[in-house]
Amino acid sequence: MRNKSINKFQVIVLLVVVVIGFTLGRIFSVPGIEIDKQLNPIDILSIGVTIILTYFVSKILDKEKAISQFEKDLINKRFFELDELVNTTKAQVLSRSIPLPTATSFIKRFSLTLQNICSVIEKIGLDYNKEQKEKLFINIRDLRNALTDTPFVNEDDLQNTNVPISVRDSIIQYNTNTVATIENKFEELKTNLFLFQLDFNRQQ
Amino acid sequence: MPKIIISKDFSDTPGPRYIKEGEFSGELFRNEILYPAVLDAIQKNETLEIILDGPAGYGTSFLEESFGGLIRENNLDYTKLVNCLIITSNEEPYLIDDIKHYMKEAHAKQKH
Numbered sequence: 445m446r447n448k449s450i451n452k453f454q455v456i457v458l459l460v461v462v463v464i465g466f467t468l469g470r471i472f473s474v475p476g477i478e479i480d481k482q483l484n485p486i487d488i489l490s491i492g493v494t495i496i497l498t499y500f501v502s503k504i505l506d507k508e509k510a511i512s513q514f515e516k517d518l519i520n521k522r523f524f525e526l527d528e529l530v531n532t533t534k535a536q537v538l539s540r541s542i543p544l545p546t547a548t549s550f551i552k553r554f555s556l557t558l559q560n561i562c563s564v565i566e567k568i569g570l571d572y573n574k575e576q577k578e579k580l581f582i583n584i585r586d587l588r589n590a591l592t593d594t595p596f597v598n599e600d601d602l603q604n605t606n607v608p609i610s611v612r613d614s615i616i617q618y619n620t621n622t623v624a625t626i627e628n629k630f631e632e633l634k635t636n637l638f639l640f641q642l643d644f645n646r647q648q
Numbered sequence: 649m650p651k652i653i654i655s656k657d658f659s660d661t662p663g664p665r666y667i668k669e670g671e672f673s674g675e676l677f678r679n680e681i682l683y684p685a686v687l688d689a690i691q692k693n694e695t696l697e698i699i700l701d702g703p704a705g706y707g708t709s710f711l712e713e714s715f716g717g718l719i720r721e722n723n724l725d726y727t728k729l730v731n732c733l734i735i736t737s738n739e740e741p742y743l744i745d746d747i748k749h750y751m752k753e754a755h756a757k758q759k760h
Contacts, residue, residue, distance in 0.1 A: 544707060545704055545705070548661075548662070548705030548707045549705040552740060553705075585742060588708055589708045592708045593707075593709055593712070594664060594669070594707075611669040612669065613669075614663055614664060614669070614670030614671060615670075616664075
């Protein structure tokens, strides 16, 4: 449907342009200006070469643009994976307990994936915001401390159920205030990840 | 040079701070592997390489208890310890600075 309407529109525009051109040619016959009715073969060749070159240059540019967009799409998929990883871990923390290996492996997976994304961006000749990358590493470090830095405790502290963060059988438990603090840190990480991705996609 | 590869010599999943908190704790690692190796290296005037790469990830308290604990609990000399240890990590290089910070902080607290 869409193609048919575009074709009709194009035909109408073409007809209108021809009619206007013909009419203008009739109305404005400028005295002193004559149009040479003989064609120079060199000029024709030159016009032909220009048209062919224009066609190939635009084809090459289109292809390069398509490749660049394809590479960006692949990298954006990795960003999406990172965002999913953050969301999954955050959901677990909001339930106020998380297995210690889940928390520590989240930090490592996030760091390694981010490093890999940056390496790939460099390899394909694009750029990323170094300052924004550093911010993300500061965020992930803060988050690691907030998630896994359990205090020095004695037996009495272990019996206290309202300590900010405690570990039993390798399961970390957080109190309400700690969960709120960690949630803020997750949001900060997500915002900075989004800004990093936005900055990367703005590149030509 | 003697070395400790944590993933091979201890665990792929380093755990919490204390033994009572769960498996593969920093306290266990320090008592059974790190402290004896560091002591031996200091006595022989050798350097000891600690390779962090491999495990699924480290919690802050595991690293603090392992390395800060060498000063706080085992009373090792800070300068001798720093000169003896070579810590390497390609996967998470920022952990090296964190560990140095834990040892420095334990030393600062010890002085007070």
